[in-house]
Amino acid sequence: MEIGRLIEERRAQRLELHKRHVNPALARVLQIIDYDVDYVRGEGAYLFDADGNQYLDFLGGYGVYQLGRSHPALKKTLHELLDLDRPNLIQMDCPILAGLLAERLTERARQAYPGLDAVFFTNSGAESVEGALKFARAATKRDRFLYLDHAFHGLTLGALSVNGSEHFRDGFGTLLPATPVPLNDLTALKQELEREDVAAFIAEPIQGKGVTIPDDDYLLAAQRLCRKYGVLFLVDEVQAGLGRTGRFFGGEHWGLDPDIVTVSKALSGGFVPVGAVLLRRDLHKKTFSGLERCVVHSNTFGQNELAMGAGLATLEVLETENLIENAARQGERLLAGLRDMQDRYEMLHDVRGKGLMTGVEFGPPSSLKLKAAWKALETMQAGLFAQLVVMGLMHDHRLLTQVSGHRVNIIKFLPPLILTGEQVEYALTAIDATLEKAHRVRGGLWDMGKDLVKAAMRR
Numbered sequence: 001m002e003i004g005r006l007i008e009e010r011r012a013q014r015l016e017l018h019k020r021h022v023n024p025a026l027a028r029v030l031q032i033i034d035y036d037v038d039y040v041r042g043e044g045a046y047l048f049d050a051d052g053n054q055y056l057d058f059l060g061g062y063g064v065y066q067l068g069r070s071h072p073a074l075k076k077t078l079h080e081l082l083d084l085d086r087p088n089l090i091q092m093d094c095p096i097l098a099g100l101l102a103e104r105l106t107e108r109a110r111q112a113y114p115g116l117d118a119v120f121f122t123n124s125g126a127e128s129v130e131g132a133l134k135f136a137r138a139a140t141k142r143d144r145f146l147y148l149d150h151a152f153h154g155l156t157l158g159a160l161s162v163n164g165s166e167h168f169r170d171g172f173g174t175l176l177p178a179t180p181v182p183l184n185d186l187t188a189l190k191q192e193l194e195r196e197d198v199a200a201f202i203a204e205p206i207q208g209k210g211v212t213i214p215d216d217d218y219l220l221a222a223q224r225l226c227r228k229y230g231v232l233f234l235v236d237e238v239q240a241g242l243g244r245t246g247r248f249f250g251g252e253h254w255g256l257d258p259d260i261v262t263v264s265k266a267l268s269g270g271f272v273p274v275g276a277v278l279l280r281r282d283l284h285k286k287t288f289s290g291l292e293r294c295v296v297h298s299n300t301f302g303q304n305e306l307a308m309g310a311g312l313a314t315l316e317v318l319e320t321e322n323l324i325e326n327a328a329r330q331g332e333r334l335l336a337g338l339r340d341m342q343d344r345y346e347m348l349h350d351v352r353g354k355g356l357m358t359g360v361e362f363g364p365p366s367s368l369k370l371k372a373a374w375k376a377l378e379t380m381q382a383g384l385f386a387q388l389v390v391m392g393l394m395h396d397h398r399l400l401t402q403v404s405g406h407r408v409n410i411i412k413f414l415p416p417l418i419l420t421g422e423q424v425e426y427a428l429t430a431i432d433a434t435l436e437k438a439h440r441v442r443g444g445l446w447d448m449g450k451d452l453v454k455a456a457m458r459r
């Protein structure tokens with residue numbers, strides 16, 4: 001089989017194949033919002049279509065492309081590994097690459113979170129969270145979990161049990177015993193912890209859905225409360241970790257010291273799925289408590305060679321190219337440019353973020369002339385305004401972004417950490433022009449809104 005030729009021959013049937021065999025609803029949504037582009041290449045911060053048009057990628061594969069696409073160092077490592085014909089997945093084995101990645105990860109992690117010296121490898125963010133929940137139960141002999149309103153930790157059943165959105169939970173039956181607590185409400189957290197039946201409190205340093213940043217003292221105080229009540233503090237760094245927020249871990253912004261940490265996404269270099277749970281050795285021992293239990297929690301692909309190679313290369317590139325510092329610098333630039341727009345655009349209610357994890361929130365206009373149009377859109381569907389901005393950025397400027405959650409008027413930017421100043425300026429100009437259009441009473445985005453609804457109804 002020649003894979004390149006196969007792709008060329010069948011490319012035109014892409015959407016049809018997905019409608020027939022994969023996810024018809026998603027294929028239709030992409031057509032409705034004009035996101036059904038046939039990309040043929042990815043390089044750095046850009047995607048390219050068959051006509052050679054370039055698209056600036058602020059969607060970042062949902063936060064996977066910290067290094068940008070097709071990074072040469074990643075490709076070199078993976079090619080080299082394939083050519084070595086390494087014995088992969090022997091299973092009854094202690095593969096060197098898994099050992100090396102565990103060593104590297106814990107060395108780097110401990111610069112921020114001192115206690116973490118054991119690693120369990122996984123294949124995804126959700127699987128890391130599943131593992132973390134199990135480790136917490138085994139260590140505490142307690143069943144219940146606490147999580148934050150609006151949290152997102154993945155969509156497998158355990159991870160779904162600590163998901164703060166009804167939209168995702170609805171229809172999937174009984175989940176694990178877990179209780180949501182409002183963000184920034186320490187009293188509510190304390191009340192739950194006092195019941196002494198909680199294994200762990202799980203939190204993202206910055207919530208991916210909505211890019212919500214906790215109050216400055218919240219997470220550290222929450223950690224202290226957890227310690228007081230013997231509850232494990234589990235920080236989910238799947239999205240905010242590995243440099244995204246301008247620090248290696250998102251929780252570093254507040255000097256956290258969690259018991260268990262989950263990572264995934266960017267560790268893959270955008271090539272090979274991989275994740276990890278980092279935890280204290282004493283906690284790890286509570287699960288793997290004897291020779292008989294040495295594989296009591298395990299998986300088939302967690303330590304696979306390509307994933308381990310991708311992880312090692314990713315950590316090296318983050319460091320050698322100073323990408324974390326760059327994320328902090330370019331993130332500040334992006335935030336400053338967006339904040340400058342707030343005076344000019346009345347529906348731009350909030351701009352927030354750390355490093356290159358940036359959220360822009362829209363809300364009702366104050367001027368009479370725009371109020372009716374806003375109301376009409378929101379009546380059609382909550383969050384439609386943000387969706388139209390996302391569509392406008394794509395349609396007019398080939399800038400890929402996303403609405404940050406279900407039916408919310410927030411858009412999120414997760415560009416690669418290799419972003420340059422020029423690319424930040426390009427994005428700012430595109431956002432400015434799109435918001436200017438959106439604030440016109442007639443034409444522009446409002447018309448797109450009507451067209452969008454018509455297109456959705458037709459389909």
Ligand SMILES: Cc1ncc(COP(=O)(O)O)c(C=O)c1O
Nearest residue numbers: 124125126152153154208238239
């Ligand atoms: C914080 C967080 N945890 C877990 C997950 C789940 O990761 P995955 O989609 O790889 O299962 C995500 C995915 O977006 C995430 O943002």
